[in-house]
Amino acid sequence: MSRRATAARGARTIALAAASATGALLLAGCAPSTTTLNYDPSDGVGVSVLGEESRDLRGINLLVVGTAEGEPGNLLGALTNETQDDTSFTLETPDGAPVSVDVPAGATVYLGTATGETVQIDTLSAPPGSYVDATLAAAGETKEFKLPILDGTLPEYADSLPSTSPSPSPSPSE
Structure with missing residues (x-):
């Protein structure tokens, strides 16, 4: 093979690589950035x-x-x-009593944290590891969704389990 043919082959290879790189950059520029999408982080x-x-x-x-x-x-x-008015959120699950939490205008209320509010669902209608049908209502609007139920297997949730009060032991009879 002549020197001229080898040089032409090298030039074609470089041109093809440059065209491929340019195409990849154009496609990447058109794709949405996933870091700007809203998602549930946990x-x-x-x-x-x-x-x-x-x-x-x-x-x-x-x-x-x-x-x-x-x-x-x-x-x-x-x-x-994030509205201008105070509102009350109500969460309902199939077997539990509705629970309500007041949230002031422009505020966020944290649930189940050391500085937040404790909100207890009185009866779980499904076992941990599954979902329960739920509705969240506020300002006259309602949204249905699947609420996940977890147990204390993961260390980050072990301290969040409902506290169980020991039942009083019977008095010894004499």
């Missing part, structure tokens, strides 16, 4: 009461921690009110 779910496009009234990273179906569970996450 094990809970996000719920926008006014629809997915509105972030004014929403639950953030909501989940329940409990020990078994039929037992109580603690609600963890946060409720955010």
